[in-house]
C-alpha cells in the first residue's frame with residue numbers, strides 16, 4: 267500500500283508532519299517522494315546560479331518564494347552541499363563588530379530562528395550560546411568594545427566572568443598557559459545541521475519550480491558586448507539573462523573564465539570530530555587568541571576546528587602541523603580530553619577576502635554577479651545572504667544591506683575590516 | 693606537513709617557513725592610480741593548479757625565495773632564488 271502524503275497547498279511538496287509520518291508508516295514508508303527532481307537543463311533560464319551550496323540554494327529558494335522568479339537553475343559540479351556547506355563546523359552567530367556586518371549577519375540570524383518552519387525541514391538549529399574567550403588584557407578590552415558595539419546594534423551580547431564561564435563549562439581549565447580572563451557571550455548563537463540547510467533549501471526551491479542540476483560543471487561564460495548571456499557547462503550551453511556565481515573557494519577560477527580577478531585567496535580549513543562522549547558541553551566555546559574552538563554534536567562527538575592552513579590550496583586537505591596547532595591549545599584548555607580519540611578529519615577550500623568580509627555584487631561584466639568571500643565563516647549566513655542576494659538579482663540593484671559588501675570597497679578603501687578588528691573565528 | 697626546498701638550505705619542514713602569497717606581482721608606485729593600487733594590494737590570480745608564489749625561510753636562513761607549486765595536490769614543482777624567472781621545466785623538488 268503506497269499512500270500519497272498530504273501536499274502543501276501552493277506546490278507539489280510532500281509536507282513533513284506527524285500526520286504524514288503516521289500515514290506513511292501504514293505503507294511501510296514507501297510513499298515518500300524524493301526531496302528534489304533531477305531535471306535535464308533547459309535551454310534558457312531567467313537566472314542561473316552557479317554553485318549548489320547553502321548560499322546558492324538559498325538564493326534560488328528566495329528568488330522563487332519571494333519574487334516569483336522560478337525559471338531558475340542551480341548548477342552544481344558535484345553534489346549538493348559537497349563544498350564548504352557540508353564541511354563546516356556549523357557555528358551560527360551574529361555578534362560582529364561593524365554596523366555593516368551586524369545588519370547582514372543579524373538578518374541571517376532572524377531568518378535562522380524560523381527556518382525549520384519556513385522550510386518544513388528540521389535544520390536542527392540549536393541556540394545553545396557561544397563564548398569567545400579572552401586570555402589577556404588586550405583581549406578583554408577588545409571583547410568589551412565589541413560587546414558594546416554589538417549591543418548598540420540591538421543584538422544580544424554579554425560579558426562573562428571566569429566564574430560564570432566555569433559554571434557553564436566545568437571542563438575548562440581557567441589557569442591554562444594563556445589564562446581565561448573572561449568571555450564575550452551571545453546567547454542566541456549556536457549550531458545547526460549543515461546538510462539539512464542545503465537539502466531543506468533545495469527541496470523548497472525545487473517544489474517552487476527551480477531546476478537543480480547536479481554533476482554539471484560550469485566551464486565558462488557566454489559573454490557578448492560585456493554582458494553575460496549564459497554559461498558553458500559539461501552538459502552544453504545554458505542561456506541565462508543573469509548569472510550569480512556562488513562558488514566559495516572556486517570563485518576565482520570562475521572569475522578568470524570571465525576575464526576577471528577577485529580579491530580572494532583560497533586556502534584549506536580543517537576540522538575534526540572526536541569519538542562520541544556523554545553530554546559534557548552545552549555551548550560553543552571559541553578562542554581567537556589560542557585559535558581553537560569546540561562544540562558537542564547531538565551524537566556526542568566534539569566538533570573541533572581552528573585557523574586555516576597557511577598557504578593557498580584547492581586540495582581540500584590540510585597539513586598535520588595545523589592539526590597540532592589546534593589540538594595543543596585544546597588539551598591545554600580542556601585537559602580532560604587529552605586521551606580522546608579523533609574519528610574523522612577533513613578540509614574545505616575557503617575563499618578569504620583581505621578584510622575577511624564577504625563580497626556580494628555585480629562584476630565588471632554586466633548581469634554577472636558574485637556572492638563569495640564568505641571564507642571561514644559563511645555557514646551562519648545562507649538565509650540572510652540568499653534572501654538579500656535574491657532581492658538584488660530580482661531588482662537589478664544591490665539590496666541596501668549588501669551595498670557596502672560590493673567589489674568597489676577594494677578601490678574606495680571602505681573595507682569592512684572584521685579580520686583585523688574582531689578576529690573572525692567562525 | 694610539506695617539505696620545502698630552500699634554494700640556500702635545501703629541504704626543510706614547512707613549519708620553518710612563512711607563506712608570502714603570489715609571486716612576481718608588479719608593485720604599485722607613488723604614481724599609481726586607484727585601479728593599479730587595487731590590483732597590487734588586493735586582486736590575486738589565486739590559481740587552481742600550477743602557480744608561482746613567495747616563501748620566507750623564517751626559522752632558517754631568513755631569506756625570501758620563489759616557488760612553483762600545484763595548488764590542487766600541493767606538490768612543489770620547483771623553487772628558485774628571487775630575481776630569477778620561474779623555471780619552466782617541471783623538476784619535481
Ligand SMILES: Cc1cc2nc3c(=O)[nH]c(=O)nc-3n(C[C@H](O)[C@H](O)[C@H](O)COP(=O)(O)OP(=O)(O)OC[C@H]3O[C@@H](n4cnc5c(N)ncnc54)[C@H](O)[C@@H]3O)c2cc1C
Nearest residue numbers: 317319320321343349350351354355357484614644645646
Ligand atoms: C572546516 C570548515 C569549518 C567551517 N566552520 C564554519 C563555522 O563554524 N561557521 C560558519 O559560519 N562557517 C564555517 N565555515 C565556512 C562555511 O562553511 C562557508 O563559508 C559556507 O559553507 C560557504 O557556502 P557556499 O554555499 O558559499 O559555498 P559551498 O558550500 O562551498 O558551495 C559552493 C559550490 O559551488 C560548486 N562549484 C564550484 N565551482 C563550480 C563550477 N565551476 N561549476 C559548478 N559548480 C561549482 C562547488 O562544488 C560547491 O558545491 C567553515 C568552513 C570549513 C571548510
Ligand SMILES: [Zn+2]
Nearest residue numbers: 698701749753
Ligand atoms: Zn633557507
